[in-house]
Amino acid sequence: MKQKLYLWIEDYLFFPNSLQKIISFLLLPLTFIYMLIILIKRAMAKEIEFAIPIISVGNIIVGGSGKTPVTIKLASKYENACVILRGYGRISKGLFVVSNKGKILVDVKTSGDEAMLLANSLPKATIIVSENRIKAILKAKELGCKIVFLDDGFSKYQIAKFNILLRPKDEPTNVFCLPSGGYREPKGFYAQADIELLEGSDFKRVISIKKDGIQSEIPSQTVLITAISKPKRLLEYLPNNIELISFSDHYDFTLEDISKIQEKYKDYSFLTTGKDFVKLEKFNLKNLYLMDLDIKIDDEVDFSLMNEYIESFNKGV
Structure with a gap:
């Protein structure tokens, strides 16, 4: 439920559907106040x-x-x-x-x-x-x-x-x-x-998949675990069969979270971003792969x- 809520909010903020557009227009008075504060501060x-x-x-x-x-x-x-x-x-x-x-x-x-x-x-x-x-x-x-x-x-x-x-x-x-x-x-x-x-x-993002620091291929059954903003943007770099489990931006994963995921996806490998990896490595996931991100500036x-x-x-x- 929380995952769906986070994704709904991000769709509302960036690429709203018809209902979300109506909500957006209703909140415009608050937006004008917000913008006025920004302009005064500047x-x-x-x-x-x-x-x-x-x-x-x-x-x-x-x-x-x-x-x-x-x-x-x-x-x-x-x-x-x-x-x-x-x-x-x-x-x-x-x-x-x-x-x-x-x-x-x-x-x-x-x-x-x-x-x-x-x-x-x-x-x-x-x-x-x-x-x-x-x-x-x-x-x-x-x-x-x-x-x-x-x-x-x-x-x-x-x-x-x-x-x-x-x-x-x-x-x-x-x-x-x-x-x-x-x-x-x-x-x-x-x-x-x-x-x-x-x-x-x-600039462009350059993605490579690594396992234990070595470049690797993504296993056929893989779940992407991430707690970044707009997580669906990661899917464009991955095969279509990758499953996505997302948490709110900067979420601190718990042992309970990881245990539930492992229980549900027993035969799967797991993939994550560099930002998420620094929080997931303490759980010692043996089948954890890294989406290593580099930037190529033109x-x-x-x-x-x-x-x-x-x-x-x-x-x-």
Whole structure:
């Protein structure tokens, strides 16, 4: 029942049917209030300079659009890089250094799934989770980091930064902001980006299937277990006979959840994403496969503005 509810909500936010469109229109007064608050916050924000290059990788829709893998791809090119994120799904509060130049310092419950994925994927970087991004940036400087990447930092108007916005290849048919639609900020805000990257054109997801770190084939009977936003988007990379079991975004799997799935699908193998894998590996599933995600950025994408921005700090400007 919960799985159907999550999928219904995501359909409502992005690709509503006739009934969902009616509900969306009825909620428009709340959407106008929400948009007014957003516009006031943006107009009143006074940018703070930190004397360190800060690259924000964000989007303006609810849920995933490739922020984390794009951040990994970009941050991997720099020495002494720090990635800062809120740490959704963690049980902790406040600021935590998840990894310091590759040394992992906390567990996944403290860090959250995305932060642990970043820590595992960036063995030379520093990863910090904090609700307060300003405190996290100051901590990054204290730790000697030379460049900061903000995962999902577009809405942090008070931080002077270089904004990269990711745009989905399948634009939502529901163009309204919350709660009438799936946009967190007005669609026109794409114009505020320093660089806009369109999925399918400027960047593409490259999926490989791995078992115990080795590239493998998907068994004929396989169940995909995931707790990411818009889980049905994963199915386009998989054979048609794959079954999907989805949980709410950032859900922390329990032993009871896994036991029920194993009982129902006794002769099946299981497949999951990198973000989910960091939470599932504690259950020691022997037949667990990984959808390993990489990002291929088109060679024609012009990053000269970003490079000039970063270089300006190296020159002391």
